[in-house]
Amino acid sequence: MAIYHFPDTLFLAGCGNMAGPMLTRWLECGLDPARVTVYRPSAAPVADGVRVTAQWPESLPDGTMVLLGMKPYQLGDVARHITSIDGSDFRLVSILAGTGMQSLRANFPHFDNIVRVMPNTPVGVGQGVCALYADERTSAAVRDEVQALMQPLGLAEWIADEGQFNLVTALSGCGPAYVFRFIDALAGAAARLGLPADQAARLALATVRGASTLAISADVAPGVLADRVASPGGMTRQGLNVLDKDEHLLNLLTETLRAARDRGEEMEKEV
Template sequence: MTDAPGRLPSSLTLVGAGKMGGSMLAGWLAGGLDPRRTTLIDPAPAPEIVALCEARGLGLNPAAPPASEVVVLAIKPQGLAAAAPALDALLGPDALLVSILAGKTIADLRTRLPSARAVVRAMPNLPASIGRGATGAAANAEVSADQRDRADALLAATGLVEWLADEALIDAVTAVSGSGPAYVFLLAEALAEAGVAAGLPPETAARLARATVAGSGALLDGSPVAADALRRNVTSPGGTTAAGLAVLMRADGMAALLREAVAAAKRRAGELAG
């Protein structure tokens, strides 16, 4: 888990401003990143990204990108090979490369980007855009204490950071917290659909499901009590919640499905390394 974050980088280049890159950028700007020393490189930026750059004074696709203290790589992992020559040109001898590419190892990055020396591999998630993200990160031996401090400040500006001693654990982080928001959104979606099947109007079911998932998450976040204890605290023996949990907690229920889902996502993260 991260300690108190240090200062944000004095200059930053973000390569790729899709859902994840754009979400992180929003978190960094909210956390005090200097937009005048921030460069964004994206061949097809979304209209909202273009508007953000114009409003805040970020450099968007300059002909000659300036050297930056930190370069953040947020393109699709499948595009790394084709983009590698242009990306390598962005890396000065003292630059820190922070990659959020699923499945792309530090060794792979250094092979494809010969100028990359100090590398942090990180896996954030979408709630980074509201400062409630969860990120796992690992650094190679060339990352100095000061560079790790810069990386930690960047990642902590978007939420929780867990530094990993073993880079191999990143694929598991990808499968749990990286993909996890989609699992939670699916829970809200499925709960609303179940409410409709039980007789509720669709709009009412959707509102109740959304508020229940959001409120329960806030309660879990704000409580020192473990998740299993909170579950037991709201489950009266022989009551309605117990009846529902008896279905969800059977051998082929939610826990088994999530284990299978996380295993599939982890496996896919490994495949993306190829």
């Protein structure tokens, strides 16, 4: 069983659709709930043993890891409250989409250690992707702490150029939605051609799960695996010819990622 390293104190500003599954996974992997405080206006409970408050705390222990898990438009108001909390050397982790380091620095001018993280929804089952970025003001020790915190969630990779962060978000952050849509379309196409819809859905899910597992364990690229399955003149090759014609699938996904990336850049300007 893996041994994970968690911060002594973790404070979550918000615990919604992304921060919630992250916290659930951390607790499953051994995070002591007594170390966690969650601020949410509703004060609705999140997990046994986790303190939830509808009031901003007056103080937090030095070195607390603070996770921004609310909506991006709430940044200014939340920053005003967090910067008034007594304590020092807080580590700030932001999972806010479309909110760049420049904006975070402007809202938290006295925080040296800030890390941007873009997780995706499979983090809740430990199969997620977390893209991380920090600038030169963030210490190497804090980078290591944040890396360790993301380890139970899946793959954690640092992005060297923040200018690529929205593209990475489009790929791995938005990517699960595109995969879900593909699975749905694969099943829908089979149903349209005559299979019972429930059977088509089961077969599509199992096919994608098996193919993904094989691709992860293989020592060659997924494109090579595709060609290995596709015998000349066979059924698979005939289908691939449709996807590959004029780079149709590649062009479609390029436009998909471009649209998501561009929206991220627009959101940064709005923030």
